[in-house]
Amino acid sequence: MTTRPAERSTTLPRSAARVLLGAFMTLAGVGHLTFQRQEFQAQVPTWLPVDRDAVVLGSGVLEIAFGLAMVSGRRRRTVGLALAAFFVAIFPGNVSQYVSRQSGFGLDTDQKRLTRLFFQPVLVAWALWSTGALQHRGALGGARRGQRED
Template sequence: MHGRSWPQHIIRWLLGLALIGAGTGHLTVLRDEFQAQVPPWLPLDVDLVVVGSGVAEITLGVALLVTPWRIAAGWATALFFLAIFPGNIAQFTEARDGFGLDTDLARGVRLLFQPLLVAWALWSTGAWSWWRERRQERRRAPRARSASMER
């Protein structure tokens, strides 16, 4: 696998630090703001969701910064961003304010950033490259086996 570039390292570090900051906010001064993002149809205690997602964000942020398993951290972070996306959609469709997102335009623009966060998590950790390389290897393997059988 190819080494990661310095822009990838920078994005990974920024993403990790942002997750640690957001997770800390979940557990402290931004708790009420994050509660506004929990969809009312979710059958869980709102505070439990906020605390749990805060702990998850801190854990993922630390993993992005220090774990030797960066590819796994990248996939886990991308999956986390996908898991919380319905809450962001609900905030938009239900016109719930939070974090200064008090217009449909502001909430809609925020939705556009979620796929970017997923892409950053996968690109900055090398997870996307890893997946593409494994896919190419699987495609080559049947051809190599059939070629050796023909000999």
């Protein structure tokens, strides 16, 4: 008997990694809205013509939604792809923090800010791997054809 791709993508390590990332995202989102609000403002690009606080609040709401979706495990491949895209979309903020030498979250030296940039691809990979988003080709296509996505 062969194992279906959906079954292979729900191993205990993957599920644990997905839930852990979901918890991390939920906590980060709450931090955006409350106790780390000013720290997150350091990551908003200076060239972005939008109120920094509005960006932090909006991204906080998104992070809570992503976190809860990751923990729930529903539509996990779609959520994994969307979260990976979110991590890519916010990367310019991390670059801006490095270039403009904005301190936040203990990133108070150029070396620390530069090192932080290398963790963004890790987050993208974590979102994709933990949800099995790239393991099952056509995951989105299958969902569009009416096939159930776990």
